[in-house]
Amino acid sequence: MEILKQRxxxxxxxxxxxxxxxxxxxxxxxxxxxxxxxxxxxxxxxxDAGIEKIATIESSGIAPAVMTALEMxxxxxxxxxxxxxxxxxxxxxxxxxxxxxxATYLLTLKEQFIEKxxxxxxxxDFLANGEAAFGAIRLIEQAGGVVAGVGAVIAKAFQDGLTKxxxxxxxxxxxxxxxxxxxxxxxxGED
Amino acid sequence: MEILKQRxxxxxxxxxxxxxxxxxxxxxxxxxxxxxxxxxxxxxxxxDAGIEKIATIESSGIAPAVMTALEMxxxxxxxxxxxxxxxxxxxxxxxxxxxxxxATYLLTLKEQFIEKxxxxxxxxDFLANGEAAFGAIRLIEQAGGVVAGVGAVIAKAFQDGLTKxxxxxxxxxxxxxxxxxxxxxxxxGED
Numbered sequence: 001m002e003i004l005k006q007r008x009x010x011x012x013x014x015x016x017x018x019x020x021x022x023x024x025x026x027x028x029x030x031x032x033x034x035x036x037x038x039x040x041x042x043x044x045x046x047x048d049a050g051i052e053k054i055a056t057i058e059s060s061g062i063a064p065a066v067m068t069a070l071e072m073x074x075x076x077x078x079x080x081x082x083x084x085x086x087x088x089x090x091x092x093x094x095x096x097x098x099x100x101x102x103a104t105y106l107l108t109l110k111e112q113f114i115e116k117x118x119x120x121x122x123x124x125d126f127l128a129n130g131e132a133a134f135g136a137i138r139l140i141e142q143a144g145g146v147v148a149g150v151g152a153v154i155a156k157a158f159q160d161g162l163t164k165x166x167x168x169x170x171x172x173x174x175x176x177x178x179x180x181x182x183x184x185x186x187x188x189g190e191d
Numbered sequence: 192m193e194i195l196k197q198r199x200x201x202x203x204x205x206x207x208x209x210x211x212x213x214x215x216x217x218x219x220x221x222x223x224x225x226x227x228x229x230x231x232x233x234x235x236x237x238x239d240a241g242i243e244k245i246a247t248i249e250s251s252g253i254a255p256a257v258m259t260a261l262e263m264x265x266x267x268x269x270x271x272x273x274x275x276x277x278x279x280x281x282x283x284x285x286x287x288x289x290x291x292x293x294a295t296y297l298l299t300l301k302e303q304f305i306e307k308x309x310x311x312x313x314x315x316d317f318l319a320n321g322e323a324a325f326g327a328i329r330l331i332e333q334a335g336g337v338v339a340g341v342g343a344v345i346a347k348a349f350q351d352g353l354t355k356x357x358x359x360x361x362x363x364x365x366x367x368x369x370x371x372x373x374x375x376x377x378x379x380g381e382d
Contacts, residue, residue: 059250
């Protein structure tokens with residue numbers, strides 16, 4: 001997605017060979033018009049996938065996911081990292097390891113929000129090692145859903161999440177796959 | 192906002208006199224079209240307020256806030272409850288007490304995302320005792336911004352956040368103010 005890549009080149013910062021800062025338009029400050037374009041792009045790419053629901057992971061995936069859901073005219077479900085005290089019945093959980101935080105967290109879904117056989121598209125802001133995506137997939141499949149696609153706004157193609165998901169048979173679309181980063185240089189491409 | 196109140200009556204559940212469950216369309220499963228309508232309603236109500244940026248609190252406010260930001264053609268900033276390891280410079284923080292969780296958390300803002308004198312509209316899913324809203328206000332004002340409005344999708348008008356905010360001089364719009372709840376009955380109104 002050229003307009004997204006241009007924005008990453010202009011406003012993103014490669015803080016190291018593996019850390020990409022995009023907090024001025026994607027995950028702290030958010031450009032809603034860019035999110036709308038991202039939603040339109042995901043909708044176009046997954047048009048033929050028979051998607052029935054959008055799922056995302058709390059919380060940086062919510063903005064692009066809700067725009068995708070709006071564009072595809074589908075409900076969205078937020079897989080929760082934080083569980084409120086009133087959310088305790090009918091839930092399923094899975095452990096996810098976060099490399100960025102070097103800690104494990106529980107991802108939670110109220111099972112009733114994924115129906116048996118429902119075709120789900122998982123949208124997230126970043127795909128790196130795939131831990132969060134596989135956590136989302138475990139929950140959706142445990143609830144009886146079918147993961148019909150995974151969409152990442154940005155994928156760090158130099159980490160192994162993209163390959164692992166595809167090897168496992170999942171269809172993955174990355175709007176801005178990053179092949180390599182050096183200080184002040186971001187190279188796009190899937191391999 | 193009549194369509195929202197109808198939805199709350201149909202799909203919301205008063206779990207007690209103070210707990211309203213709306214997780215099938217607002218904060219776990221999310222109806223993106225309703226969020227778009229919510230965004231349009233906030234945009235209309237704050238049309239004359241000279242708003243320059245939307246702020247919200249991670250994470251249930253993100254969906255209605257990004258739709259409001261899109262409708263008003265403004266950037267949005269997400270005040271963070273979880274801080275990533277790459278977010279450490281130029282940040283300001285404030286302690287917020289959560290009655291639901293009976294615990295204190297730190298709300299975080301990278302100061303550069305609120306400009307001096309910038310007129311900010313704070314959007315959140317719920318307004319109850321106002322702790323989160325006042326936390327957001329402290330951060331925005333500390334960064335030099337002006338809180339020109341607070342918009343809550345649902346306000347529990349029987350708790351004191353709405354009154355406290357207005358007494359402190361803030362303009363508050365609640366799309367669905369709830370006056371009282373009993374099992375299976377939700378009564379709307381501001382007092």
